[in-house]
Amino acid sequence: MKQSIVMSLGGSIIVPTDGKLDLIKRIARLLGTYCEAYRFYLVVGGGRTAREYIGYARELGGDESYLDEIGIAVTKLNAMLMITAIGEKAAPVVAENYDTALQLGRNYDIVIMGGTHPGHTTDAVGAMLCERCRGKIFINATTVDGIYDKDPAKFPEATRFHEIDTGELLKLLIGTSAKAGPNVVMDPISVRILERSRIEGLVLDGRNTRELEKAILGENFVGTRIIPAEQ
Numbered sequence: 001m002k003q004s005i006v007m008s009l010g011g012s013i014i015v016p017t018d019g020k021l022d023l024i025k026r027i028a029r030l031l032g033t034y035c036e037a038y039r040f041y042l043v044v045g046g047g048r049t050a051r052e053y054i055g056y057a058r059e060l061g062g063d064e065s066y067l068d069e070i071g072i073a074v075t076k077l078n079a080m081l082m083i084t085a086i087g088e089k090a091a092p093v094v095a096e097n098y099d100t101a102l103q104l105g106r107n108y109d110i111v112i113m114g115g116t117h118p119g120h121t122t123d124a125v126g127a128m129l130c131e132r133c134r135g136k137i138f139i140n141a142t143t144v145d146g147i148y149d150k151d152p153a154k155f156p157e158a159t160r161f162h163e164i165d166t167g168e169l170l171k172l173l174i175g176t177s178a179k180a181g182p183n184v185v186m187d188p189i190s191v192r193i194l195e196r197s198r199i200e201g202l203v204l205d206g207r208n209t210r211e212l213e214k215a216i217l218g219e220n221f222v223g224t225r226i227i228p229a230e231q
Contacts (some may be wrong), residue, residue, distance in 0.1 A: 002039040004105070004135040005216060008126035010142045011047020013206045014078045021085075026209045028085040034216055035089055035109035041101060041133060042112045043126035044082055050074035068118035075114030075122055082112050098132045105133065123186055127193035127201075138199050139215050141206025144185055146224035147172075160224060166195035167229035186226075194228055201226030 014024055031040055050071040057067050079094045091108040095101035097116060104111045116125050123140060130138045144152065145160065147169065152158040164172075173188050185203060194201050202215045204223030214221040 002037065004039045004041060004130075004133040005137055005139065006041045006043070006126050006130040006133065006135045007139040007141055008043050008123050009045065009082070009206060011045035011050060011075065011078045011122075012143050013047070013141060014044055014082055015047055015049055017048075023207055023209075024082065024085045027206070027212070028082070028087070030209050030213055030216075031086060031110055032089050034213075038216065039105055039133075040110045041105065041126075041129055041135070042079075042082060042110065043122045043129060044075055044079040044112060044114055045122040046071045046074040046078065046115070049078070065118045068115075072115035072118070077114075079112045079114040086110055086112075098129055101129060102133060120189065121187045123190040124193065127190040127199065130199050131193060131197045136199060137215075137218075138194060138201045139212070140186060140201060140203045141212055142185055142203065143205065143207065144203075145205035145208070145211075145222055146203050147185055147226075163225045163227060165227045165229040166191050169226060191226070194226060198228045200228070 016023065053070050053074060054067045057070050076094050083090045083092065083094070090110040090112060091104040095104055095111055095113045101111050101113055113125065113129065115122050127138055147161050147164060148158040149161070150158045169186065169191050170188055173186070173191065202221065202223060202225055204211050204215055204221055206212055208222070211221045211223065215223070
């Protein structure tokens with residue numbers, strides 16, 4: 001039986017800012033190369049496109065739950081873009097929920113989802129999907145090369161964790177915004193899910209496909225390994 005790998009792909013990785021599609025093509029080829037050995041479940045985020053639309057809707061007076069719905073709609077558009085890039089090895093439709101994703105996984109090597117419920121980030125969706133498919137590894141491919149003790153974009157002296165347990169990470173995340181469209185590396189819900197189901201999390205820069213490949217193969221990679229804390 002194939003090992004299931006669940007991956008959260010940041011929307012800002014999927015949608016290029018410069019109109020060039022090289023990165024999404026490289027990721028699609030990488031997944032296609034290893035889909036005979038692994039079954040991939042991808043959860044695609046909304047990225048900057050979702051944050052832009054959410055910002056517009058917030059200014060127009062939309063409530064936070066409705067703004068979440070807008071973000072979810074964008075994740076599904078991004079998921080369709082990923083399906084197009086992968087081609088016939090991917091299920092041809094965006095899985096709307098966990099049960100559908102698992103059913104599609106019986107017939108396809110790569111299954112792709114977007115967001116599901118207001119209040120849940122795509123990281124949380126990915127962690128829950130990892131529970132459902134009994135995966136042991138959850139890869140968070142984002143635009144940051146791991147988890148830092150402070151925001152590296154604001155603090156040049158920030159230090160990246162090579163490894164951190166879920167308890168310490170939750171302390172680090174205290175105060176994370178619950179508003180629609182948060183731009184964080186991991187959210188508390190996803191971390192708690194990893195902890196309760198003893199799932200190992202790998203956080204890395206998804207734009208570096210060589211490091212992403214190493215994470216898939218279980219090799220040492222540049223990034224942060226999240227270890228479930230003892231309960």
